[in-house]
Amino acid sequence: MDESTPQIRIDTWLHALRESGYRLTPSLRAVVAVVAESHHALTPMQVLALAQAGDAEISRATVYRTLEKLVELRLVQTVHDASDCLRYVAGDADHQLLVICPQCGRSDAVQSERLMGLVNAIAADHGYRLKDRLLQIFGICPECQ
Amino acid sequence: MDESTPQIRIDTWLHALRESGYRLTPSLRAVVAVVAESHHALTPMQVLALAQAGDAEISRATVYRTLEKLVELRLVQTVHDASDCLRYVAGDADHQLLVICPQCGRSDAVQSERLMGLVNAIAADHGYRLKDRLLQIFGICPECQ
DNA sequence: GTGATTGCAAAGCGTTTGCACCGTA
DNA sequence: TACGGTGCAAACGCTTTGCAATCAC
Numbered sequence: 244m245d246e247s248t249p250q251i252r253i254d255t256w257l258h259a260l261r262e263s264g265y266r267l268t269p270s271l272r273a274v275v276a277v278v279a280e281s282h283h284a285l286t287p288m289q290v291l292a293l294a295q296a297g298d299a300e301i302s303r304a305t306v307y308r309t310l311e312k313l314v315e316l317r318l319v320q321t322v323h324d325a326s327d328c329l330r331y332v333a334g335d336a337d338h339q340l341l342v343i344c345p346q347c348g349r350s351d352a353v354q355s356e357r358l359m360g361l362v363n364a365i366a367a368d369h370g371y372r373l374k375d376r377l378l379q380i381f382g383i384c385p386e387c388q
Numbered sequence: 389m390d391e392s393t394p395q396i397r398i399d400t401w402l403h404a405l406r407e408s409g410y411r412l413t414p415s416l417r418a419v420v421a422v423v424a425e426s427h428h429a430l431t432p433m434q435v436l437a438l439a440q441a442g443d444a445e446i447s448r449a450t451v452y453r454t455l456e457k458l459v460e461l462r463l464v465q466t467v468h469d470a471s472d473c474l475r476y477v478a479g480d481a482d483h484q485l486l487v488i489c490p491q492c493g494r495s496d497a498v499q500s501e502r503l504m505g506l507v508n509a510i511a512a513d514h515g516y517r518l519k520d521r522l523l524q525i526f527g528i529c530p531e532c533q
Numbered sequence: 534g535t536g537a538t539t540g541c542a543a544a545g546c547g548t549t550t551g552c553a554c555c556g557t558a
Numbered sequence: 559t560a561c562g563g564t565g566c567a568a569a570c571g572c573t574t575t576g577c578a579a580t581c582a583c
Contacts, residue, residue: 252478266557268563283493284475288547302565307548309563310476320481322488322495323468325526330429331455333397336465340507342516343467348428350467353510361503362485362525369496371487371527378523380507381470382516411537411582433572447540452573 249280256318265312273299274309284322325375337376344384394425401463410457418444419454429467470520482521489529 256275257267265271273294278285285293291306313319325336334341334352338359343350358378366373401420402412410416418439423430430438436451458464470481479486479497483504488495503523511518 264562266562268557270564278476279478281478282495284477284488284495285493286475286547290476300565303547304549304566305564313476317480317482318478319476320479320484320486321470321472322475322477322486322524323472323522324475325466325490327466327468327472330431330467330469331423331435331458331464332429332467333424333426333463334465335462337462339465340510341465341467342511342514343429344516345469345519348430350427350429351514351516353514355506355510358503358506358510361500361506365485365498365500365503366487366525366527369487369498370530371489371496371525372533373525373527374490375526377468377525379467380511380516380518380522381520382511382518385515388517409537413538413582415539431572445540448572449541449574450539453538 252279256313256316259316259318260312263312263316269299270294270301270305271309271312273297273301274306275313278310278313278319323377325377336378339378341379343379343381344387345381346383346387349384349386397424401458401461404461404463405457408457408461414444415439415446415450416454416457418442418446419451420458423455423458423464468522470522481523484523486524488524488526489532490526491528491532494529494531 253276256279257272260271260275261267274290276297277290277293287303287306287310290310291301291303294301294306310319314321330348332341332350339352339354340358341350341352362376362378363373398420401424402417405416405420406412419435421442422435422438426438432448432451432455435455436446436448439446439451455464459466475493477486477495484497484499485503486495486497507521507523508518
């Protein structure tokens with residue numbers, strides 16, 4: 244997350260969106276303002292509520308479609324609740340980095356003291372009391388290459 | 389992921405489940421067999437299909453309920469597709485570790501060359517061609533403590 | 534025997550889609 | 559003016575739930 248002021252970030256995002264050929268509509272601006280200014284991970288429904296609270300007239304569908312654009316441009320990233328699950332695989336998330344092949348679904352769980360130590364240190368540095376980890380990387384496995 | 393044989397892992401899991409007071413029903417055994425033997429991240433529906441293919445008579449609801457138990461006992465962990473999203477937050481997932489407070493939703497994006505280097509090295513060691521990263525840790529933030 | 538577990542089917546809920554209208558460029 | 563974007567509402571699909579029947583212990 245960069246350290247620019249909210250307004251500068253908003254302008255940067257709008258500029259990037261226009262550069263990519265998107266039209267700067269009021270709905271889009273509203274979503275950008277909400278997400279760019281927030282220091283919180285927001286659900287689409289929360290974005291909708293905040294945008295509407297800020298006077299904007301906007302629909303659910305547009306929120307989803309706009310968030311998609313922001314992700315596409317890498318201005319925004321998605322956060323995954325540890326409790327939310329799409330797939331299940333043997334292993335204990337608290338002590339492993341999971342390497343997953345998005346093509347075939349194969350997964351390898353990797354134990355790495357160094358990695359865990361590093362992650363713990365980062366959390367401590369920022370004053371967070373660590374609860375859960377979600378360390379997963381996605382790559383094409385040897386067989387699918 | 390431990391290196392034991394499938395059968396031993398199945399027995400270990402069943403033992404742990406019984407220890408926790410769960411009854412070892414045919415449906416539960418079927419789910420355990422499928423997930424413990426697989427080296428793939430499976431969706432609940434895939435688990436269902438595989439269990440049914442293996443002769444078991446089992447319903448969707450039971451698959452969900454059984455997977456919950458396995459996660460609770462930390463025998464299984466959930467995998468999150470990079471494309472699936474619950475919340476959105478400013479930042480670029482490819483270069484950051486996200487620290488999130490599950491209580492208030494606050495998030496801090498951390499850049500760490502060492503962490504990224506370590507992750508890249510691990511992927512390479514295992515023969516994976518890295519595509520996406522999902523490095524997120526959850527901890528109570530200073531203000532919520 | 535008895536209380537946990539299951540199957541079924543309905544309900545739930547966030548997300549996606551189709552389409553006519555609107556507004557940016 | 560043209561066509562990308564929007565709102566609405568219906569459709570969708572995975573997940574959850576209620577309840578009676580079942581079965582592990």
